[in-house]
Amino acid sequence: MDFFTIYLPIAGIEFNVLLLLLIGATVGVCGGFFGIGGAWIVTPALNIFGFPMPYAIGTDLAHMGGKSIVSTIRHGKFGNVDVRLAVSMILGTTVGMELGARLVMYLERIGLAESVIRKIYILFLLLIGSYVLFDYISHVRYQRTMSASGRDAKPKRHTLAQRLQRVNIPPMINFKASGIQCSLWLPVLVGFTTGVVASVLGVGGGFIRMPALIYLIGCPTLVAVGTDLFEVMITGAYGAFTYGVKGRVDLLAAIWMLFGAAIGAQLGTIAVKYVRGYSIRLLFAVTIFIACASVLLKQLKLQLPSAILIITAGIVISSVIILLLVRGVLRERAARSGSGVSLGRGSSG
Amino acid sequence: MRQRSIRKLRKLSIVGECAGFLSALLLFLPAIAHAAGGKPATKVYNVADTRAMSSGISKLIADLYNGNSVIFGLVVVGVMAGLGLILGYAMDLLIKRVGIDLSRLEHHE
Numbered sequence: 001m002d003f004f005t006i007y008l009p010i011a012g013i014e015f016n017v018l019l020l021l022l023i024g025a026t027v028g029v030c031g032g033f034f035g036i037g038g039a040w041i042v043t044p045a046l047n048i049f050g051f052p053m054p055y056a057i058g059t060d061l062a063h064m065g066g067k068s069i070v071s072t073i074r075h076g077k078f079g080n081v082d083v084r085l086a087v088s089m090i091l092g093t094t095v096g097m098e099l100g101a102r103l104v105m106y107l108e109r110i111g112l113a114e115s116v117i118r119k120i121y122i123l124f125l126l127l128i129g130s131y132v133l134f135d136y137i138s139h140v141r142y143q144r145t146m147s148a149s150g151r152d153a154k155p156k157r158h159t160l161a162q163r164l165q166r167v168n169i170p171p172m173i174n175f176k177a178s179g180i181q182c183s184l185w186l187p188v189l190v191g192f193t194t195g196v197v198a199s200v201l202g203v204g205g206g207f208i209r210m211p212a213l214i215y216l217i218g219c220p221t222l223v224a225v226g227t228d229l230f231e232v233m234i235t236g237a238y239g240a241f242t243y244g245v246k247g248r249v250d251l252l253a254a255i256w257m258l259f260g261a262a263i264g265a266q267l268g269t270i271a272v273k274y275v276r277g278y279s280i281r282l283l284f285a286v287t288i289f290i291a292c293a294s295v296l297l298k299q300l301k302l303q304l305p306s307a308i309l310i311i312t313a314g315i316v317i318s319s320v321i322i323l324l325l326v327r328g329v330l331r332e333r334a335a336r337s338g339s340g341v342s343l344g345r346g347s348s349g
Numbered sequence: 350m351r352q353r354s355i356r357k358l359r360k361l362s363i364v365g366e367c368a369g370f371l372s373a374l375l376l377f378l379p380a381i382a383h384a385a386g387g388k389p390a391t392k393v394y395n396v397a398d399t400r401a402m403s404s405g406i407s408k409l410i411a412d413l414y415n416g417n418s419v420i421f422g423l424v425v426v427g428v429m430a431g432l433g434l435i436l437g438y439a440m441d442l443l444i445k446r447v448g449i450d451l452s453r454l455e456h457h458e
Contacts, residue, residue, distance in 0.1 A: 009397040009411035062425050069433030070440065077441075078454040221458060237426055244422030247395055251410045251425055258429065262436035266444060270451070277458040329449055 010250040011055045017256055019049060022315075024063065024257035028264020029318035032071040033271050034284050035225030036206030037064045037232045040291050041314040042257075048307040051250075058248035059257070061239030066254075067261035068233035072226070074269040080226025082177035082219070088184055089191030089227075090234060093205070096195020103200055118299050121201045122292055128211050129288035135215075136282045161218030178219045178227070190216050206232055207288060214281075221277030264318065271321050274328020287317055 004017045023045045027038035039060050046056035075081050107116055165182040174181045194212050198205030206228055213224035243249050272280065290313040297306035397411035414421050445451060 007401075007407065009399065009402070009407050010395070010414050012395075012398065062429050065426065066429035066433030066436075069430060070437040073434070073437040074441070074451075077451065080454070222454070237430065240429055241422045241426045244425035245418050247414065247418055247421070249421075249425050251414075251421075251428065252407060254425070254429065255432065258432055258436065262433070262440055266437070266440040270444065270449060273454050332450065333448070 006252070006256075008250045008253050010247070011051055011059075011253065013050050015049065015051075015253060020253055020256040021260035024067070024260025024262075025264035026260075026311075026314045026318045028067055028070075028261035028266075029268035029271075029321050030264075030287070030314060031064075031067060031206075031229070031232070031261070032074070032265040032268025033225070033280065033321045034206070034268075034287065035071075035075075035210050035228035035232070037068070037236060038206075038314075039064065040207075040294070041310055044294070044307040044310050045314070046253075048304070048311070051253075054243075054246075054248045055250055058239075058243030058246070059250045059254045061236055061243055062249045062251070062254040063257040063261055065233060065236030065240045066258040067265050068229050068236050070262045070265040071229045071269045072233050074266060075222075075226030075229055075272075078222070078226070078269075078273070079177060080222045080272075081230050082175050082223055082227045083230065084173065085175045085178055085187055085213075085217070085219070086227045086230040088173070088187040089194075089209075090231060092188040092191025092193075093195035093198075093209075093231065093235075096192040096197075097199040099192075100196040100199025103196070117201060118295060122295050122299065124197065124201065125207065125288050125292035125295065128207065129285045129292060131215070132211055132281050132285040132288065136278055136285065139278050159215075159218065161214075161216055164216060165218055178217070178223045180218050182217070187217055205235070207291065210284070221280050222272055225272060225280070267325055268318070268321055271325035271328070274332070275324050279324075283317065283320070287313075290317075 005014050006017055007014050023042060027041045030036065030041065031038045039057070042060040042063070043053075043056045046059060047053055051059065072081060104117070164186055165180055167183055167186070169183040169185050171184050172181060173184045175187075190212050191209075194205055194208045197208050209231060210224050210228045213219040213227060214221060219227065240249065240254075244251075290309065294306045294310045294313075297303075297309065397414045399408055399411045399415070402408040402411060413424060441451070
């Protein structure tokens with residue numbers, strides 16, 4: 001294995017290339033599939049294998065920028081990126097993140113930052129995970145009831161997003177890719193709120209923004225994934241620059257991780273093609289609960305079990321996503337060859 | 350006349366006091382600062398050790414890192430964005446060759 005060990009001059013440590021590729025690929029699959037940055041996997045994974053924490057965060061942010069470009073290109077080609085919506089949200093997110101940072105500094109001054117932030121984070125993840133899971137279960141029940149009564153499963157009316165879309169404060173904007181029309185202030189306000197929360201909790205925001213896009217703005221799941229990745233790309237690029245200037249990015253490690261992440265991101269993004277929106281939501285809820293458990297373990301000073309849980313979960317979740325992709329491709333091929341056979345019969349007959 | 354000379358003397362004594370205070374400050378300030386102690390200064394910017402490197406990409410990155418922090422930050426963003434674009438398009442071509450249909454996406458909630 002020494003053959004694969006390289007010296008990382010900036011972090012000042014020796015590291016296995018295969019491990020970097022594996023971490024990159026794992027987070028790439030999850031990121032492309034859920035539309036998240038994946039800092040919750042990469043940072044503890046790098047840290048546990050010897051990266052000092054500031055370098056782990058900086059290197060993660062740097063590779064996140066590159067990886068999100070790969071996923072955003074693919075999602076863009078699928079028509080899943082609503083650029084107009086993303087830009088509107090970024091306006092609010094930027095202001096929100098600045099306000100959040102000031103709030104954190106205030107909490108630090110009164111000596112509450114560490115404990116309060118972690119507890120709020122646990123509570124937040126629990127709430128989001130529970131809501132997404134509840135939504136999935138109620139959707140499945142609704143579908144079953146409808147199919148049992150023999151009626152078509154029409155979408156439920158008067159969701160929170162639909163009510164918010166009806167608030168008529170000019171300018172009203174038509175977001176084509178999302179298929180919604182609402183006030184410009186709705187995405188700006190949602191971006192602002194998620195920005196404050198993400199900044200206070202010290203996370204990239206994918207965990208919060210993706211459900212917010214679905215449940216508050218009313219985006220279809222795939223557009224939420226693609227649009228969120230567009231935002232992750234911007235925040236990743238900014239994070240790469242600011243951490244780079246501070247000298248906390250190991251560029252060599254980031255490049256190796258990006259190679260793994262590019263493959264993973266492409267696979268994760270294509271997998272959404274073969275999975276229903278609600279299945280993505282279910283897997284997302286499971287992922288949130290795992291992230292929540294790992295933060296809880298950290299709170300109990302169990303750093304090692306927390307990191308092991310995260311790495312194992314990341315590998316298992318990305319394996320499930322790849323299995324879904326393989327199953328989808330095989331089915332598609334079978335359907336294509338089936339239609340080809342029937343066409344052939346038709347023409348011969 | 351007498352009042353004038355008294356004023357002059359007062360002015361001189363004030364100037365003398367100030368000069369004395371400043372010279373005492375200059376003399377004792379380093380000692381006071383040293384005695385204040387406190388935590389040792391933390392490193393603001395690390396330096397990559399390039400002594401064992403002769404050439405190659407690691408040396409190039411380390412030299413860049415040791416050079417200018419802003420240029421290094423810009424290079425990080427540029428490399429990541431450029432590599433992301435190249436890898437994205439390369440993976441697209443590769444996936445198409447495998448035979449996966451990337452042309453359309455039917456949305457199902």
